[in-house]
Amino acid sequence: MDSDTLYFALELIAGSGQTLNVEQRTALQTSLLLLRKDYKFQRVLFWGKVFGLKQDYFITQGRGEDEMEDIKYFYSFNCIDWFLLPTVTDTMVQEVSTAAKGRFMGDPSHVYEHVEAGQDGKEVTKVSEESRLAVAVLQIDEEASVVPRGAFVKNPHGLIQINRSFGGLSYSEASKFDNFLHFSKPKNLKKKSILEMADLNPTIDFLDVLSDDIPNGCWSLQFECASRVCILRSLLWLGLTFYHVPMTPQHGYIYIGHGAKNLDLPFMQ
Amino acid sequence: MEQPDRCQANMDPSVEAACLKSFMMQSSTDSNMNLTDESCSGFTPDPSSTLEVPLYRGDCHIVLLSWEERGLETIRGHERGHTNDKLADAPNASQKAFHTWEENCGPLYDHFTQVLLKVIDERPHNAVDVIEDISRDLKQALSEDQQSTLRDSSQASAVELLAQQHRLLFNRPKEADQEEEEAETAFPNVSEIGFYLEQAGVGLGREEMQRIFLSLKQLVESQSLLRCRLWGKILGTESNYIVAEADHQEGEEEEEEEENAEEEEKEIESPQNDSEVDPLPQSTYKPQPVVPKELKGTGANKYLYYVCKEPGLPWVKLPSVTPTQIAVARQICKFVTGRLDAPVVSFPPFPGNESNYLRAQIARISAGTQVSPRGFFLAGEEESEEEDEAPRDSYEVNPDFEGVPVAEMAESLSTWVHHVQHILPQGRCTWVNMAVKQGENSDEEMEAEEDEEEPDEPEPEIGPPLLTPLSQDQEIFNTPPWSLRMSSNLTGPHAAAVLRSNLWPGAYAYACEKKFENIYIGWGVKYTGGGYSPSVPPLPQNEYPSGPEITEDVDPSPEEEQELKESLEEPHNSQEDADEDEDEDEDEDEDDD
Numbered sequence: 001m002d003s004d005t006l007y008f009a010l011e012l013i014a015g016s017g018q019t020l021n022v023e024q025r026t027a028l029q030t031s032l033l034l035l036r037k038d039y040k041f042q043r044v045l046f047w048g049k050v051f052g053l054k055q056d057y058f059i060t061q062g063r064g065e066d067e068m069e070d071i072k073y074f075y076s077f078n079c080i081d082w083f084l085l086p087t088v089t090d091t092m093v094q095e096v097s098t099a100a101k102g103r104f105m106g107d108p109s110h111v112y113e114h115v116e117a118g119q120d121g122k123e124v125t126k127v128s129e130e131s132r133l134a135v136a137v138l139q140i141d142e143e144a145s146v147v148p149r150g151a152f153v154k155n156p157h158g159l160i161q162i163n164r165s166f167g168g169l170s171y172s173e174a175s176k177f178d179n180f181l182h183f184s185k186p187k188n189l190k191k192k193s194i195l196e197m198a199d200l201n202p203t204i205d206f207l208d209v210l211s212d213d214i215p216n217g218c219w220s221l222q223f224e225c226a227s228r229v230c231i232l233r234s235l236l237w238l239g240l241t242f243y244h245v246p247m248t249p250q251h252g253y254i255y256i257g258h259g260a261k262n263l264d265l266p267f268m269q
Numbered sequence: 270m271e272q273p274d275r276c277q278a279n280m281d282p283s284v285e286a287a288c289l290k291s292f293m294m295q296s297s298t299d300s301n302m303n304l305t306d307e308s309c310s311g312f313t314p315d316p317s318s319t320l321e322v323p324l325y326r327g328d329c330h331i332v333l334l335s336w337e338e339r340g341l342e343t344i345r346g347h348e349r350g351h352t353n354d355k356l357a358d359a360p361n362a363s364q365k366a367f368h369t370w371e372e373n374c375g376p377l378y379d380h381f382t383q384v385l386l387k388v389i390d391e392r393p394h395n396a397v398d399v400i401e402d403i404s405r406d407l408k409q410a411l412s413e414d415q416q417s418t419l420r421d422s423s424q425a426s427a428v429e430l431l432a433q434q435h436r437l438l439f440n441r442p443k444e445a446d447q448e449e450e451e452a453e454t455a456f457p458n459v460s461e462i463g464f465y466l467e468q469a470g471v472g473l474g475r476e477e478m479q480r481i482f483l484s485l486k487q488l489v490e491s492q493s494l495l496r497c498r499l500w501g502k503i504l505g506t507e508s509n510y511i512v513a514e515a516d517h518q519e520g521e522e523e524e525e526e527e528e529n530a531e532e533e534e535k536e537i538e539s540p541q542n543d544s545e546v547d548p549l550p551q552s553t554y555k556p557q558p559v560v561p562k563e564l565k566g567t568g569a570n571k572y573l574y575y576v577c578k579e580p581g582l583p584w585v586k587l588p589s590v591t592p593t594q595i596a597v598a599r600q601i602c603k604f605v606t607g608r609l610d611a612p613v614v615s616f617p618p619f620p621g622n623e624s625n626y627l628r629a630q631i632a633r634i635s636a637g638t639q640v641s642p643r644g645f646f647l648a649g650e651e652e653s654e655e656e657d658e659a660p661r662d663s664y665e666v667n668p669d670f671e672g673v674p675v676a677e678m679a680e681s682l683s684t685w686v687h688h689v690q691h692i693l694p695q696g697r698c699t700w701v702n703m704a705v706k707q708g709e710n711s712d713e714e715m716e717a718e719e720d721e722e723e724p725d726e727p728e729p730e731i732g733p734p735l736l737t738p739l740s741q742d743q744e745i746f747n748t749p750p751w752s753l754r755m756s757s758n759l760t761g762p763h764a765a766a767v768l769r770s771n772l773w774p775g776a777y778a779y780a781c782e783k784k785f786e787n788i789y790i791g792w793g794v795k796y797t798g799g800g801y802s803p804s805v806p807p808l809p810q811n812e813y814p815s816g817p818e819i820t821e822d823v824d825p826s827p828e829e830e831q832e833l834k835e836s837l838e839e840p841h842n843s844q845e846d847a848d849e850d851e852d853e854d855e856d857e858d859e860d861d862d
Contacts, residue, residue, distance in 0.1 A: 014474030017790030264801040
């Protein structure tokens with residue numbers, strides 16, 4: 001959610017039950033501006049909040065020239081002091097998936113240990129909570145970030161930028177999952193048949209569509225705030241809320257939750 | 270001689286013919302025309318062709334060159350008229366056939382000439398920069414404004430319908446102002462709760478909260494409730510529920526008694542049909558006796574719950590909850606869809622539809638997460654003597670409560686207590702001994718069996734008594750059940766203490782001085798600790814009692830049979846020998862005779 005539109009956007013996603021209090025909002029206003037200046041970002045987005053047992057993490061995302069490539073994540077406890085999250089590697093993902101269980105502690109230096117009796121003896125995998133947080137944030141962005149179709153364009157150089165002439169989806173378009181895309185490297189795009197690709201426009205359809213998500217039915221689409229705002233909630237990552245006001249270019253998503261994937265989804269549908 | 274610029278145009282054939290004729294006449298009379306061969310050097314007249322060579326055009330002088338089939342009359346012409354610098358930019362004539370050119374590029378030629386005329390008239394400074402804009406403007410001017418022929422759609426969209434519903438929320442009742450004072454005691458201060466919840470980081474947004482409270486006011490007035498409270502919001506996959514908690518009213522118990530009477534009558538009718546047919550083997554399966562549900566106003570059914578989908582839409586009352594429903598709800602994990610009559614498909618099968626499931630979840634969440642500062646409520650004084658036998662189930666507001674300082678509340682869990690009764694594993698708040706058979710007919714038969722069952726009598730289930738502090742809550746899945754913090758670190762004594770449940774994500778409570786409130790906004794799902802596995806189906810039952818007459822035996826092997834035969838034959842052989850001797854004797858006797 002763009003820091004410039006944070007004021008009213010928080011009201012729109014408040015239907016999920018979580019919001020930020022006034023003190024946090026004012027702190028974000030100043031600190032995000034300073035962050036943008038220091039790191040020379042084009043835009044700074046407030047990504048969301050991950051609950052921990054002792055303390056909560058506030059996460060922001062800074063974007064550079066290319067909206068998808070130049071991304072950095074920061075975390076903070078008081079919305080004033082921001083610390084850079086480490087970049088995620090494949091080995092880090094492996095370690096986190098074996099070692100880290102349960103809820104986030106709220107202490108970034110907490111170390112999760114996992115002892116496995118291997119052939120050579122005990123193998124101990126240790127992961128710090130900071131890495132676990134970085135991996136969780138990245139996974140959520142890859143699997144559950146949402147943008148409306150047409151909001152971003154790919155220019156001829158391959159850079160992904162905001163489409164300044166995006167007027168918003170209409171009410172009927174906003175009620176279909178085909179018009180919402182994941183904002184991450186596409187995985188399903190190449191598997192489409194040529195017949196399907198013929199209908200797509202390569203400048204705006206370069207991302208995965210929400211309707212291709214597995215498992216089926218992992219998104220809940222509703223119109224809230226007196227049916228004026230289209231709200232998409234992820235059932236796989238409980239706490240991710242996407243909002244879009246039809247016929248306006250306002251859209252954004254935020255994650256406020258425990259940072260854990262809902263693996264019980266097939267039982268719950 | 271200036272080089273003629275060759276432009277091309279298409280004209281009406283009649284006009285062409287007129288021009289041709291006039292020019293022919295002109296050229297024949299005017300011999301002073303300077304016709305050079307140079308101007309026509311590009312032409313190679315082809316007598317066999319019927320082509321007409323391209324047309325010259327410049328500044329309103331039309332020169333037509335055409336070949337006629339009949340002869341070799343060649344009419345040469347040249348462009349008369351001053352050339353213009355701008356016309357030097359005009360496209361050169363192509364050598365293609367006039368007809369096909371006319372079809373393909375005729376309109377293009379028209380458009381270009383229009384553009385050039387405009388350029389000549391207006392004479393802009395940077396013509397090459399604005400040439401595309403001029404072209405676009407000309408094209409737009411050609412297309413006429415078409416008035417939209419669509420009529421107004423008479424159907425109001427869903428948004429507008431909802432807005433009409435919301436409009437009703439703002440209607441003030443026309444009755445006297447005195448009634449407002451009474452109504453205010455039914456539900457608490459609206460904006461204050463919203464403010465504190467926002468401080469805690471929980472809430473539904475200011476406008477939505479306002480709408481919800483206005484619709485709560487409508488509910489109180491329509492149902493004339495004594496007390497009402499916003500319980501929270503349960504999110505669903507298709508739509509959400511807003512839940513309100515209210516006190517029971519008298520006069521509703523009669524409806525339930527009627528329902529029970531109807532069920533009993535149905536049961537009596539069914540055994541009469543069986544006596545006419547040959548009796549089929551009766552199954553020996555006896556279903557477990559159903560735990561009776563609690564009375565209204567007690568235990569899990571202490572309060573009444575109303576739900577609605579959107580503030581402004583009518584409220585629906587949820588049915589009372591039965592212990593079996595709570596017991597099954599504990600074993601399953603489901604999202605609510607948003608439709609109250611939706612079936613709940615699960616294993617073990619849930620007895621009821623979504624409204625029952627919703628009510629069971631509400632009961633579980635209330636029992637697990639409704640808390641208050643210690644001392645706010647005091648145990649009811651009437652039952653103080655009977656504490657050993659029956660758990661306390663009533664409490665009263667403590668008039669002498671002086672708020673606990675916020676810093677203390679935010680640090681230790683012992684300053685918070687549960688004020689809703691814990692639900693026992695049986696599904697009720699007060700335990701019922703199911704071993705005692707109820708019913709007059711079976712008393713005599715079961716007396717003998719009761720003597721046997723006494724040593725096996727189940728022990729009464731005891732839960733933690735009411736008003737136990739939160740510090741005694743158990744840890745489940747290695748996570749503490751509650752997280753406490755201050756709503757802000759900077760505003761000191763004006764902040765509120767916020768309690769968040771880790772077992773039921775979405776349950777919050779805040780306390781500030783003397784005020785506190787609980788709310789639940791979430792999916793209605795308990796934390797399963799990273800993996801929910803449904804219960805295993807029970808083993809299949811025995812179809813028939815097994816006895817020796819139907820159990821299979823292994824057939825004896827031939828050696829065994831031989832042994833048996835030998836062992837049986839020995840005494841038999843000795844007897845047979847004796848018989849044979851007798852027979853032989855008889856035969857001999859007979860033969861002798």
